[in-house]
Amino acid sequence: MVNWWQGDPILKAMDVATVYPEDYGAVCAAFGAAQAYLEGAEADGFPAHMCGYARNCLGYTARMIELGEIPPEAPMGGMPQPSLLLASGALCDARYKWFQALGRYLDAPLWVLELPHPGVKEGLMEGAGEGNIYFIAQQLREFISFLEKLLGRRMDWGRLDETVDSTMEMNRWWHRANELRRARPCPMHSRDFWSSMPASLYMANDPGETAGLYRQMYDEIKSRVDNKIGALKAPERYRLAFLELPPWHSLDFFNQLAERGWNFVIESWAYHPPRPLDLDRVSDPLERLARYSYHWLTGYYPKANQAEEWWGYFAYPYLEYVRDYQCDGVVLHPLLSCRTATNHLMMVRDRLMKKLKVPSLVIEGDIVDLKLFDPARALSQAEAFEETMDHYKKLRKEAGLGW
Amino acid sequence: MNKVKIFTAGIDLGSTMTKVLILDGEGKSRAQVTGATGAEHRRLANKVMAQALGQAGLSLEEIGYIVATGYGRVNVPFADCQVTELTCHARGVSHLFPSARTAIDIGGQDAKGLKIRDGKLVDFVMNDRCAAGTGRFLEVTAETLGLRLEELGELSLKAASKVEIGSTCTIFAQAEMVALLSQGRPLAEILAGLHQAIASRVVKMVTGLKIEADVVFTGGVAQNAAVVQAIKEKLGHDVLVPDEPLFTGALGAALLAREIALKCLANGKTIPDKERRLEEARLYEDY
């Protein structure tokens, strides 16, 4: 599963192929195949309010084990049976609990990598950051010795070194490409973001190659910016942010909004690469990884602290995004099955309004379970929300907020 | 031990209907009566009982043992004991269909799935919080359209295709239906959509039990052929429906009453003989 570059470069350097069940959950949702797996998980007693990706994966795995092979109906050839499960403690409980629950079906070893989530003040206490980084690096070391035992081969440290570097290189281009989206009109819509982001987050390919692709993308977006080409066919009337995960099964919904001139210019913080970090002087690749992932989560802390925003990673970044990308409004997508992507939304809504006078529209739904999303209801609120955005645009001007 | 002749009764005080069934000394049904559990009838569960006694030509004292079940079981002053509708349904179902392993029951306000092994209830699921996908759905529909409950199913089976009903809320499905009608969608297709909606909700809930054949479908809603059909389609195999699905719970209750009574007698004990009053029943205790 996604581990925000903690474990992936290590697996790559040891030639372990990776498969990401969240990604596959989105695939199943997009292909309309998820419903049966969700029901399968429920039939096995997993409550329906749990993460759609997890239930999809549990249901799929149960079926695969029952059949003794990849289910014939599985979209895109299915997911193979894994020989190792690497769970991540970053961002949510669901993920390590879910891989543990896979133990009901799979006889595969399971390793969990943690990522500390300090509070803003606690994270900025003397020595706290270094202590956390030490802990991450230590865990990575333990993971490597486990892998070496499991695979019966040694880590090629030189290769790891390179992989870590190209991972960061990849994200650097991807980050730069996203920075270009500040332009008016915005050259890249969230839909394109969602289809390009898996390469960075689900590191199934060689990061060096991916870096090249992101670089090409950067060039393409750059030329769009230079020629003032926007992502929409219609003129860009509103610039919006989308929080958090999209309804993978109903992406069409965005096309209808695009016709109204709604351009989605920035989205989920957790899917974005970290801002570049200079680690040239850190020679130990594990320490580089530890610093990099930790920076991804806590890089915003000093500024959040100044702004007295105590939720430094999931709530504060949006204050910057919405300002930097000059959003007129925000669409919030609380997920019935995901606490992590939902917990902060009300708070973000409140902070954005108080600090930046940017309104939000709440549309409830789910990532995988299409029964929980009602596009018609959502679209019916769009018109009124335009009026709201117009209203706050005026207020922002009056308050000298600038966009 | 079956030499002893003893009458027993089951009363199923459901959220919508009150059902009474009396078994004779041989364990055969001697009387079965239903009444609506409406706002004012509910208190009059005793009336339904009295009617059943009249039908059977018996007096209350002649009934050896009475088991109350259903939503309003908690306070039936003339019952000897209360048993949940889950156990009673399971009992009724396995009496009627000894091969049953799964039962689906849809009543006025609840829907449940029962897992049965060797005639015994071993697991169950039921709705709570939200009455979507229950008989209430149908009642509201019938009321809105000015149709009789009995007509809904047949009408719907005539539909060539079905409309997708989005609302899950029982109450709003009605509004949606009205809207669809005003858009000129044929009534039969809308009804087909409604029946589908009930079936998928219930089947989704029951999947939690890992459905195994034979599946029996009971409760008032099982009288609706369109829901039966829709459930068959969703499950992908046949379901068995008793001749009188409404009485399954009352039958189970009466059978349990009989078992308890016979067991007492076989052990040489007298049947627990508590004072019975044929008076108002309450729905739940104040607490």
Added chain:
Amino acid sequence: MAYFMGIDIGSATSKGVITQEGQPLVGHYLPSQANYRAAVIKLREELLAKAGLSPQDIAKTVTTGHSVAGLPFKHERIADIRCCARGINRLFPQARTIIDIQAMSSRVIRLGQDGQVGNFIVSEPCAAGSGRFLEIMAHILRIDIKEIGPLSLRSQRPVHFTTSCAVFGESEAISRVAQGTPKEDILAGVHRALADKLCALTSRVGLEEPCAISGGGGLDTGLIKSLEDRLSVSLLVPDQPQLVTALGAAIMAQEKEKC
């Protein structure tokens, strides 16, 4: 002299207002029943008759609420939230928040300048949080919907209603009746439960005073009282709260005509 018409097609009732010189001239409503289209046509006819006007006299018509296909007259559709905001703004220019209680949903609207929608939130589609709950209760208690407000205000000991489903609430009420609980206490309990839901909804966009009420729920004095208690504010209640959105639609018709 220009006349404008606003029609609000609600799930329970369809409402229409004709304005003259920006001021309401006549208002009218009738049950939507099973056929929105027929209801709207009839409403329009009766409304015109009431005003003594012919269709040609109307400069522009705006419809809002449910969308109905194939209406046999020219009109523009505008979202009901916007119309509601305009309507309240005309009646209470000082209002900053609206709690709108309709048959099928409730919404809370924060107002910007000139009756612009500042922010809003729409309740989830659950009957337990909308006017429908009141209708159901009136039905069970066998009283007219008009009576529930006055009755509820007489209650001394409201029952504690915590149910989260209108259908179960119905049964709970029925059993209360069976236990002999006075109707007014049941109603006051229902009002409290509904007020709690509305209160929670309101807190999601925040309450800025003064706060006005609109929608058919505004006819219910018992509900207003419970809401005022719960929110600790006094509410601005229009004479005909159910017509607010239609009025706003007529005002929008005039605005649109201008530009």
Added chain:
Amino acid sequence: MAQDRGMDRAKAIYQDRSQRAGELKAQGKQVIGYLCAYPVLEMMTALDLVPFRILGDMTEPISRADACLPTVVCPFIRSALDLALKDRYQFLDGVVMAHSCDVAEKTAHIWHSYLRPPYFHFIDTPHTTGDSAVKQHKRLLKDFQKTLEQLAGRQLSQERLKEAVKAHNQQRALVRELYGLRKPDPPLISGVESLEVMVSLMSLPVDEGSRLLKQVITEVRQRNSGPPKKPARLLIWGSIIDNSSLIQMIEGLSANLVMDDTCVGSRFYWPDVAATEDPLDGLAHRYLVALKCPRTFRQADPNKASKDYQADLEYRFGYLMEYAKEWRVNGVILQSLRYCDIHGYEVPQVKDYLNSLGLPAIYLEYDYSQAALAPLRTRVQAFLEIIGQGNF
């Protein structure tokens, strides 16, 4: 008949939790609110700060919290935050929260932002139990110590901390003794009473709590008016239960609740802190490794290349079998609050384990409201009928 004076006091505190806290404050004590089982109580006690557990109130409708927390999160947390937003926790001099579950972590930041208590600390408790995680935990406790010292205005000596460890261990021993009185059939003390005692302990300074406990234990031993004998002896597992009405509903049927594995109960009090040279070692280990809540990831042997599911279940849930044996349990209620992920994921696995022991279990999900209990009653009763099917 002996007057249950300790029991009465416990009940009174259960019903009005803040009253005693107010008195303590009047005496110049500082009261620190904490959420969940993970903030280390001993450190507060040692600095003469009074730890006070933050709980919800099932009977109070949630109205304010929805402005800052979505409705799809655990209703217990929403309720606790709601109370705070309604100034019901205003008397607290500080608040400490930990990364117990996802929602608790996020709520910590929300609490901090919206309520701005005079003192606030967040402990980012790790989720795994290996050596590096325990070390990390110890380091985090040192940071906690620093902010606590600032608040208290003095240093925390190892001696004081060791004393506090002793005091809390003593209280834990007393709780286990009280739970022992639920082993006989019928139990000497009901589940409802036991919960009331647990809640009152969490509202008092440790010594005062222990005195109350001793009194209660003596009374219960002597009483002749305990719960009646009933056919079912149940164990309840799962999310937090801080209101007795769920238990009351269960005990109103033909069952006695004789043991729990929940957070205002045995889960909180069971493991002791080992006496270590540096007391922080014992504490770091106890709160991360010994405390058994599904929020922590544990598995039989992480270094094994293959998996033995049964052995893993044994490792994770083996203690439930001991509870079942010692308390002669014949049925288990698994309950989870709606939207509680950490318990939700665990349910099928606990069920697998209980199945392997042949113990019947039922899963209940409820949304922390009185109204939700009525429909649950039918479920519990049906479950009791399943357990006791022989009776028909």
